[in-house]
Amino acid sequence: MASANKINNKVRECRFFANEMTQQDLAERVGVTRQTIMAIEKGKYSPSLEVAFKIALVFQKSLETVFSYDGAIE
């Protein structure tokens, strides 16, 4: 279900710096499946705004720190 993905993320890096939090831990805290976290980390799935905010909240960072957009406005 991934679109041509121009949204980059630092979820993996954030997990590493959060005492090597597992994908399963993050998934449970955000309320998604581990497979969804895996797809987000690989850049194959762009999460909804709600899930993106929840992920950022888990790491106590701003949305822009965890997610960034590479595309240009047409």
Add this chain to the structure above:
Amino acid sequence: MNMSFKEKSTWLSLLATLLIFGDYAISIFTMDANVLNPDEMVEVAMHNLSSAVLLIIIVEIIFQSLIAAGSGNKVEFDGDERDRLITLSSNNSGYWVLSIGVIITLGQLILPHLSGIEFSLEERTNIPMFEMHLLLFSFIVAEIVRFSHQIYLYRKDAV
């Protein structure tokens, strides 16, 4: 292989549909009109269909329960936003296949009356209750396309 509950459940439904209704389709397409009269063909078809439906219900209940018992996570069981997107997208594919089947069936029923041309697919096959089977097989193919598309989307994101 790393699979969520929803993906395992979809694999099970796909395999069950392919095996059970595949076997039913073979039994229908290989019916010999020289051996059975039309009434007997209908009787055999109905018997095989009711067996296939009963079997798929039993298989789905037993194996889906086993898979569900193995996934202790409520989110995984209910599905998340990605599961819902994948389901919507694959439902769309199945809908198109089913629509084509319905249009072919309607065409088969209506066109001879509208055009006055005597043409019937039914006369060219040995399939009993032809229109019912046309709709049934459209539904089965639509389900197979839906499950396959769903699995494709799950695998594509997982690789």
